[in-house]
Each structure stands twice: as structure tokens, then as C-alpha cells.
Amino acid sequence: MLLRSFDAMAIDPSADRPVYKQLADLIRTDIEDGKLRPGQRLPAENDYVAEHGISRDSVRRAMAVLRGEGLIVTELRGSRVRDAGEAVIVEIAPSAQVAARMPTEPERKQLGVAEGVPILVITEPNGETRLLPADRTIIKVNNEA
Template sequence: MTIDPNADRPVYKQLADLIRARIESGEYRPGQRLPAENHYVAEYGISRDSVRRAIAVLRGEGLIVTKLRGSRVREAGDADTISIAPGTQVTARMPTEPERKQLGIAEGVPILVITETHGETRKLPADRAIIEASTEASTDRAG
């Protein structure tokens, strides 16, 4: 895999594509730390800024998380199954910063907003929720 600096697609997007492909193929596994920025700079002959922009793209997609000591492939948490009754509305959106912190979700992960027919609203991380349609009253089997 190579990066073409003369291509129509920006270098940072090409690098994001390469890293994404490695994640999707399993070469980079959940929880595995990604190589340091210097590795990509040396391997592909690109700028540190391009590497940082590529990492930001992947973080925004929710594929990786970045902490003090580098970036890692995001691990899929155990999903909770939520039963919803007929008439319940489910919408998806990006969370606000306080919602993201409250729910403990990585940057780039959307939330599901579940509004019951009686008006109660719940917010759940989209990467850890399974929505199950029910013909009975709404229950939350996850707890």
C-alpha cells in the first residue's frame, strides 16, 4: 500500500484509508495501539500534520480512540438490548460534549435518542445498543 502525493485525494485521506483498511482486515485488532506518528512519517514520507489529520478522521469515525499515550483501535463494548413499544421514536445524532462524557463514549460515536409515547426520553451510545421492536410495553432488559 502506498500514498500518492500527486493524487486527487489528499494525502491525509489516503493514509486514513490505509489505516481503516488495516483495521477492517483485522491487521490492527481492537485494543491494539496504532504505530506512532513517526512511523507513518517515515514509512510514507508524509508530514506529521498529515498523519495527525488522518488520525483525526478515524477518531471522528469512531474507529479509534486517542489517549495520553497514543491511539488505539476502539474495542466494541458489550451491547445492551433495548425493547421498544410501538409508537416509540428512535433518532440518531452526534452527542454534545457533556453527553459524550456522561455516557462515556468515544469521539465520533453517535447516540440514539429514544422517545417513548408517554414522553420519556433516553439517550444511549449507538455502538453499544441493540434496538428490538416489541408489541408489548417498553422494557429495558439491560437494566
């Protein structure tokens, strides 16, 4: 796998910010800038270790931070940039209540959301409750309801 060349000074072990957070910052920036695209595999842990001269534990902690933010998904064969999927527009009544929370493991699997992605709990005036992934739901208030 061809790695993009990082600035050797990008991670500073003597800085106040822990190296794993510095690595997470670099990878997050690459995702936000489109250098790492949805579905694209990230370099292997050993590649980051060799490129930056940091420990495997630091790489793993950086990946945990990014998973917690919902930016990457880690599978048996490595990590990849999470594909957020296409947004869905959901209409709700003006008096509906919307709350956000982290999903349980069964809810996460049912809704297909990555670790670290919250869900929306929509309670309609009639008591009906819907659970929706917060990262790909657009809420529109239906004033005619």
C-alpha cells in the same frame, strides 16, 4: 514497535485524493481486516511519517478523520483502536420515536462513547427519554407493549 510493512506505493502524493485521506483509508482497512484489533495501539506519528514519507500534519489529519468516524481513540500516549464494547438489546414500544444525533461533551463522557460516535435518543409514548450509544445498541420493538 514493529510496524507492518506497507506497500511503498500505497500513498501517492500526486493522486487527486489528499495523502491524509489515503493514510486514513489504509488504517481503516487494517482495522476492518482485523490487522489492527480493538484496544491495540497504532504506530506513533513519527513511524507513519518515516514509513510513508508524509508530513506529521498529514498523519494528524488522518487520525482526526478516524477519530471522527469513531474507529480510534487518542490519549496522551497515542492512539489505539476503539473497543466498541458489547452490544445491548433495548426494547421499545411500537410508537416510540428514535432519533440519532451527536452527543454533547457531558453526554459523551456519561455514556462512554468515543469522539465521532452518535447517540440514539429514544422517546417512549409516555414521554420518557433515554440516551444510548448508537454503536452498541440494538433496538427491538416490543409489540406486546
